[in-house]
Amino acid sequence: MAIQLLPPQLANQIAAGEVVERPASVVKELVENSLDAGATRVDIDIDKGGSKLIRIRDNGAGIAKDELALALSRHATSKVHTLDDLEAILSFGFRGEALASISSVSRLTLTSKTAEQTEAWQAYAEGAQMDVRVTPAAHPQGSTIEVVDLFFNTPARRRFLKSDKTEFTHIDEWLKRIAIARSDIHFALTHNGKLVRQYRPANTEIQSQQRLAQICGRAFADQALNIACEHDGLSLSGYLQSPHDRVITDTSFFYVNGRLVRDRLVNHAVKQAFAEHGIEHQPGYVLMLALDPHQVDVNVHPAKHEVRFHQSRYVHDFILQAIQSALLQMPTLALSEPAIHDAADNAVMFESQTSSTTDDIFTETKADLFTPATAERAINSASPFGTMHVPGKNRASFGGSSAAVKPSYGKKPVTSASTGVSKTAIANYGQLLQTSVSRDDKHVNEVSLQSSMPPLLSGAHWVICQDDTLSLLPFKDVLLAVRKAEILIKLTNGLVSQPLLMPVAIAVDSDWSETLPARDQLLRQMGIDLSIRYQQLIIKKVPPYLRESQLAIVIPEFLQWIALEQPNDSAIADWLAKQSLVQFESAQSVWQQFCLLDDTIKQTVYAQATDLPWQTWMKDN
Structure with missing residues (x-):
């Protein structure tokens, strides 16, 4: 077959296949053109999800009469002129394909007026017809583009459109995204003549x-x-x-x-x-x-x-x-209102009476909060970017309400007007209540051991040195204890369910139709959503601890287990923790969480460490 150039009409419709996917794509391209034109207000009118009408009105710079017809031509743009411009793009549009592509699959009318012109002009193009008619019109400064009967000349594309509600939802969702980035612009969105969204300019x-x-x-x-x-x-x-x-x-x-x-x-x-x-x-x-x-x-x-x-x-x-x-730089300890008042009464005593020895021990433990100074040291030591100040308002949940916090590395913590006690002191006191500080040497050694993460050997064992004992503590055992303790706390109120991107379907077992109703409360508590349809078990939601597991294997095994017995919370937490071991978590984070566990749990984990006969090795060598 001979090679030949595509007709301009066909080339435009091919380009439209990439640019104009659905009505939301048209809205995106046209609104971005309005923003590039310097508009401060954009009104979007939609009829029948955009398939019947899309009208974009703005108060931007407008398009001169002599350029109206050119604007609807392919590869016509005011955004880039040289290769250097293409390498430093700050505008939304730059290819010059949108208007030509849209006009090739719709009936498009472009009305515009610049500040220099005394009257407005209107350009009209329809479908594959390349000729553009330009006539006088009445219009304030800015532009209005009407796209009527989208895909009227491409029936195959029109059949792929969803319902009017679905198509409008895509338009609405896109407008939300652009409205966040351009908070200085007034956006108004109507559907079938009804005002649906109005985003007023945000200047404060x-x-x-x-x-x-x-x-x-x-x-x-x-x-x-x-x-x-x-x-x-x-x-x-x-x-x-x-x-x-x-x-x-x-x-x-x-x-x-x-x-x-x-x-x-x-x-x-x-x-x-x-x-x-x-x-x-x-x-x-x-x-x-x-x-x-x-x-x-x-x-x-x-x-x-x-x-x-x-x-x-x-x-x-x-x-x-x-x-x-x-x-x-945000508070990491959320106290209830009574706890804040109680802590405030005792925080002064904490700041004035705590001895230097206690301060040293408390500072070394992982229960201590990051202060601005330690935060700065942590960032400088770990980051090539140096100190990265985060100015402005950080909102964090403190005392059950939203508290504005203005952190700064070079300033003292914000103080409470009612008590005269710094929030840092209150938070530190709250942490101290959870940290049993003893003066005996044995406990001091234990705290010193936990003050910083020990060396990690081959990513599998922590090297623990305590007194004259050198031992290897398996990373897996520590992570298992941390996960189990975390899950046990969350199980009280039930685990959060996370929907799967694609539900998993497996062949159903005859006993599962009885197991699911009998263990419904347990499954809900664990955040597992299962149903049986057409002789298949459908897995819809699972807790985050199972997200990385082979659900087609894990869930059937779990159902066989709970069909025989009703496991307690400890057994459930242990099972979920083992399934979640495939998930990645940093060693530093695991060790910090481990140091906050109950002493009984930590001693149980330490008992699993393998002692190394280093004295014998030293004698032999």
Whole structure:
């Protein structure tokens, strides 16, 4: 078959297959054009989920009469002109394909007026017809684009559209994401003539919090940690879900120079930072990264959903250390209101009467909180970025309510007006209540042993040196004890269920139809959601401790076990802990949690250590 050039109409429709996936894609491209034009207000009108009408109105710079027809041509853009421009893109659009692609699969009308013109002009294009008609019109400064009968000339594409409600939901969700990043813009969204969303400009901190609550939910906004870090041309700002908020949320928004993208690098950095605080699920976040546009390539995906960093590892470490800084500067001990008042009465005595010996012991234990000074040392020692100050308001759950905390490495802790006692003192006193400080030498040696993580041999054994005994403590045994203790605490109120991305279906056993109803309460307590349909067992939800397990093997074995007996909480916790050993957790985090366990549990674990005959080795050598 002979090689030949594609007709312009066909080329536009092929491009539309990449750019115009559904009505939400049209809204995205057109609203981004409005933002590039400097609009401060954007009104979006939708009819029938966008399949009938999409109208975007803005008050931007507008398009001159002589450029209206050119704007609907393929590869026509005002954003880039040279190869150097392509390597440093800060605008949303740059390819010049959106308007041409949209007009090739719809009936498009573009009305616009610039500040220099005395009248507005209107351009009309329909389907595969390349000729554009330009006529006078009445319109204020700015632009209005109407997209009517989307995919009217491509029936196959139109059949793939979902219901009007589903398509509008995609539009609504996308607008939420852009409304967070551009809080200075007034957005209004209507569907079938009814106002559905209105995001007013947020020019103050209170207004920003209101918009965040409107989009991400009040619970997220009230407890979110505010983060703002800068280092060597990199700037990270936004919000993190508080570690005290254990609600699983789908708020995971990441922006690069204002552009919403999907990046696994960020998910990994956030999860790694929170894992050190015992958070097992993916926390919610709204993070905005700003950097030199020469250091990021945005021209790597047809829909511009992905970017490529020139120094991806450096960016990952910067985000990780910024989040760790924010977490280190928040209160880590949540006390009830009565506990705060009780602690306040005793904190003065604690600060004035605690001896230097007790202070040394207390400071060495892992029960001690990170203070601003220790946080700074920890970050400087572990990070190539140096001190990363997180200014602004960090919200954390303290005393059952949201307390504003303004941490600073160079300032003293914020004091309580009612008691005159610092919150750090109250928190330290609360920790001291949980730490049995004894003066006898044996206990001092034990605390010294726990003050820092011992050496880890081959990632499998901790090397424990106590008095004249040298022993190897299996990492697996310590992790098992930590997980079991954690699960036992959570089992009291029931474990959190996490839905599987894809439900697991396995052949059903004849006995399971009786086992599921009989053990329904136990399964609910463990966060396991099972059902039987069409001779198959459907696994829908499991607790986070089973997420990495082979569910098709583990769940049937578990059902056989509970069919024969009703296990107690200790047995359940032990079983779940063993299943979760495949999940990664840092050695430092495991050791910190282990040091906070009850002495009886720790002694049981220590008893499993293997003593090394080092005296015999020394004599023989």
